[in-house]
Amino acid sequence: MDGMPKWADVVLVPVISLILAAIISVIVFMAIGQNPWEAIKLMAYGAVGTSDFLGYTLFYATNFIFTGLCVAVAFHASLFNIGGEGQVLLGGLGAAIVCIFIPWPHWTLALVAGSAAAALFGALWVVIPAYLQARRGSHIVITTIMFNFMASGLLIFMLAGPLKPAGTMQVATGIFPEATHLPSLHDLAGVFGLDLFGRSPVNISIFLALAACVGVWALIWHTRLGFEIRALGRSESAAKYSGISAVNITMIALLISGGLAGMMAVNNTMGINSPQLVDNAAGGAGFIGIAVALMGRNHPVGIVIAALLFGALYQGGAELSAATSVQVQIVVVIQALVIMFTGALDEMVRSPIRKIFLRMDRSSVAGE
Amino acid sequence: MASPPPTLPPYSAERCIDMNDIAPAIELKGISKAFGPVQANKDISIRVMPGTIHGIIGENGAGKSTLMSILYGFYKADAGEVFISGVKTEIPDSQAAISAGIGMVFQHFKLVKNFSVLENVVLGAEDGALLKPSLRKARKQLTALSEEYELNVDPDAIIEDIGVGMQQRVEILKALYRQADILILDEPTGVLTPAEADQLFRILGRLKEEGKTIILITHKLREIMDITDTVSVMRRGEMTSTVKTSETNPADLAERMVGRKVLLRVDKVPAQPKDVVLDVRNLNVTDDKGVHRVKDVSFNIRAGEILGIAGVSGNGQSELLEVLGGYEKATGEIYLNGDQLDLTGDKSDGQSRRARGIAHVPEDRQQEGLIMDFAAWENTAFGYHHDPRYQRNRLLMDNAAILKDTQEKMDRFDVRPPNPMLAAKNFSGGNQQKIVVAREIERNPDVLLVGQPTRGVDIGAIEFIHQQIVALRDAGKAILLVSVELEEIMGLSDRIAVMFDGQIMGERLPNETDEKELGLLMAGMTDGEAA
Incomplete structure (x- = not known):
């Protein structure tokens, strides 16, 4: 055994990490003279307190599911794609071009074409880093993070030039044509006579995200390609022995990863209340995806849960700084604490728990 | 327990000197060590007399290496005592082991490849901040040691230029330079040609004549028979017996190791080669x-x-x-x-x-x-994952079919435990190999x-x-x-x-x-x- 039961690995460790993050957050709130209990209540209310707020939480969670999946797929091949941020921006470019330049008769067609274009552009943006990694051994972490900067520059160039509508000052595309606007969940609920999610932008692409989860799950654990991705990720020498091409699988895994990141742009461009592509279309989601994937143990189910948590944190934090004198920077600190404890410091919590389980195991054996 | 009883009497706590009033070079009493639920060493007692070669034999995972790691200070025993020349000794780390006069020659040499023999010997035993005086002193001692034990090692040779047998002698020199009286060798002949192995055994014989005590860990019965004076057999973390080498034979030792009669020779009819x-x-x-x-x-x-x-x-x-x-x-x-x-x-x-x-x-x-993190069933499909029998349709693999196939292979090859969901790393070496052999042979290549x-x-x-x-x-x-x-x-x-x-x-x-x-x-x- 690895020392601990699965439930401890999947549930106990993240919960303890969250509690630790919460304890430090309490100290932070106390240090700035804010009542921690009030602040946490406000954040919780801001995240799920109203139907409107819940809608925002789900909207952000949709973003994080895509970027979480992006990191997870690459991670199964032992590749650390931290270029999600740039791949999202390129995905946005793809979606914007398809929406602006092609007259779509109906949003369903626009959704299909927009998703495909977003995925394609996201995947294309990782082609060069993937090739350099697969063929030349240039580290994917370095190249993808460099490509984030280039993506940002490219996007600003496009938004300030070719895609800029005449007569505006904003660095953004114009509002996409009406037929490409994705229905929000509020609209959908309205069909059934329900009044849900207020004016929040949560939209139909949340189902696209969930479908992507199912797709990734099937890919990783039920297809030959997924088998080869996992085999390469766990042991390159064994993969070589079995005739799995490290070059091909590295490329394919990264392209899928980039495509998933790109698809996030569907939610963040076509799905928002006034659909357009703005210059910070990724909004840090590419990096939060790393924490989501880590906390979700690279499994789609875990990723959905972690994405919901981070969505709530994002939305709750925004409400907290809107409703109180707590500065937005403090909210960022709180979010960073959660990312740090659930992501970067994961092993700090995991290893003592593993030891405790080992000791319990041993005493139960000794007692036989 | 079907194993034969130990031929040496059990030791009582207050007696640490044997009947002839010669203290054993090493005596272990009641050593136990567990890793999680695995009891690697269980109440092990052994005494090794000075000036003898003592073999420790056992299957993989019997606990030989764990026991020696405890003796060399890598692991701390959960229970038990160590006596060196009759004196109770604590060995918290390898420095303590070295100062107690224990030297260890590992299976995989711990030498700096681009250093000379001399530099490797001195490494970690320098006298001061300046290297020159240490090297000069060491050169003299090294030459003396090398001659005394007929090691034939050139102190200025670079490690990567010399053969494996010579590298091993450098490891022995390192131990001797640190004044080791007790030398532990872990599977020393694994990398040697038969001739090199013979030379090693001559050196060990010479060391024994000079009064050094040698513990030889091996799984090769022949080596035990050739060179040791006494042999202890370990099985599943226990020291099952200690016998005089002259009073046993390979078949008997194999049986003690495995716990049942073993066929040492491969049983086969003459080949009938065709095209x-x-x-x-x-x-x-x-x-x-x-x-x-x-x-x-x-x-x-x-x-x-x-x-x-x-x-x-x-x-x-x-x-x-x-x-x-x-x-x-x-x-x-x-x-x-x-x-x-x-x-x-x-x-x-x-x-x-x-x-x-x-x-x-x-x-x-x-x-x-194998992919050690993969479960047995995944490893059974590994390399053959394109096999049509393992596919549900063009897109998806049929994991259930692989699972079933694995279960059947595990039953036929008697893999233990017969659990296809268990990760490869959790099987013993022999069972891991059975998983590989089953996968490859059953394809009828x-x-x-x-x-x-x-x-x-x-x-x-x-x-x-x-x-x-x-x-x-x-x-x-x-x-x-x-x-x-x-x-x-x-x-x-x-x-x-x-x-x-x-x-x-x-x-x-x-x-x-x-x-x-x-x-x-x-x-x-x-x-x-x-x-």
Whole structure:
């Protein structure tokens, strides 16, 4: 055994990490003279307190599911794609071009074409880093993070030039044509006579995200390609022995990863209340995806849960700084604490728990 | 418990001096050590008299290495005491072990490759901040030691330039330089030619004459019989018996190790070779660093025979297997049933080889044959995951079918525990190897490549794996066996080729040669010289 039961690995460790993050957050709130209990209540209310707020939480969670999946797929091949941020921006470019330049008769067609274009552009943006990694051994972490900067520059160039509508000052595309606007969940609920999610932008692409989860799950654990991705990720020498091409699988895994990141742009461009592509279309989601994937143990189910948590944190934090004198920077600190404890410091919590389980195991054996 | 009782009486706590009033060089009392739920050492007591060679023998995972690691300060025992020359001694780390006079020669040498012998010996035992005086002093002592024990080591030789046997003697020198009276050697002959092993044993004999105490850990029964005075047998973390070597024999020791009667010889009828299946002509391999690994190697294997390739590891056998298995490029020609194999192009990969009926049990099951984090069922599909039987439809694999197939293979090969969901790393070495062998043999291949089939495998499983290989031969398949264990080569092969420095030095029939002649070929003697 690895020392601990699965439930401890999947549930106990993240919960303890969250509690630790919460304890430090309490100290932070106390240090700035804010009542921690009030602040946490406000954040919780801001995240799920109203139907409107819940809608925002789900909207952000949709973003994080895509970027979480992006990191997870690459991670199964032992590749650390931290270029999600740039791949999202390129995905946005793809979606914007398809929406602006092609007259779509109906949003369903626009959704299909927009998703495909977003995925394609996201995947294309990782082609060069993937090739350099697969063929030349240039580290994917370095190249993808460099490509984030280039993506940002490219996007600003496009938004300030070719895609800029005449007569505006904003660095953004114009509002996409009406037929490409994705229905929000509020609209959908309205069909059934329900009044849900207020004016929040949560939209139909949340189902696209969930479908992507199912797709990734099937890919990783039920297809030959997924088998080869996992085999390469766990042991390159064994993969070589079995005739799995490290070059091909590295490329394919990264392209899928980039495509998933790109698809996030569907939610963040076509799905928002006034659909357009703005210059910070990724909004840090590419990096939060790393924490989501880590906390979700690279499994789609875990990723959905972690994405919901981070969505709530994002939305709750925004409400907290809107409703109180707590500065937005403090909210960022709180979010960073959660990312740090659930992501970067994961092993700090995991290893003592593993030891405790080992000791319990041993005493139960000794007692036989 | 069916094991024979220990021949030495149990020790009482207050008695640490034996009847002749000579304190044992080492005495362990009631040593226990657990790793999680695994009890690696269970209440182990042993006494090693000064000036003797004491063998410790046991299967993989019997706890030999754990016990020695406790003695050398790598692990802390959960319970028990250590006495050195009658004095109770705490050994919290290896520094303490060294100052107690214990020296250790590891299976994998701990030498700095681009340092000289002298520098390696001094490393960690410098007298002060300045290196010169230490080196000067060491040079004098080294020469003296080297002469006293006939080690023949040049202090100025660079480690990477000298042979494995010499490197091992440097390790021994290191221990002696640190004034070790007790020398522990962990599987010392694994990397040596028979001649080098003989030389090592002469040195050990010399050390013993000088009053040093030697503990020899090995799984080779022959070495125990040849050189030790007493032998302790470990099984499943327990010291099951300690006997005088003169009062036992290999069969008896094997039985004590495994706990049941074991067939040491491979049981097989003479081969009935048919047509040539695999024909290798003028094969050359040059590795990434430009080193010429395989030089003009030609041989063939017929249906229904086992060709054994003997040789010290690192003489091109691994590369030969890798080329045949499809993950190393080569020049030359290989014909399988008359059809030429692709050696460099698109069809030179492992998948293509498998498709053409070449199965491969690789030398290193942990790095190549298995993915240690994968469950047994995933490992059963590994390499054969394109097999139509494992697919549900064009898109999805049929995990249930793989699971079922794995369960059947595990039952037939008696893999324990027979749990297909368990990760490969949680099986013992022998059971891991059974998973690999089952996967490769049950494909009914035309050619089976087998590298080190029983390395790190316990005796019981060795017997079984050998039987499976012979059964495949009798079913009319061609088998290429690569092993550094001469006994295994002699026992299994129908023909033996010896490799040295990338070349085949000669071919022999097992009943017309002996270990001495093969040993000479393995050491690079040409055909004429060895005969």
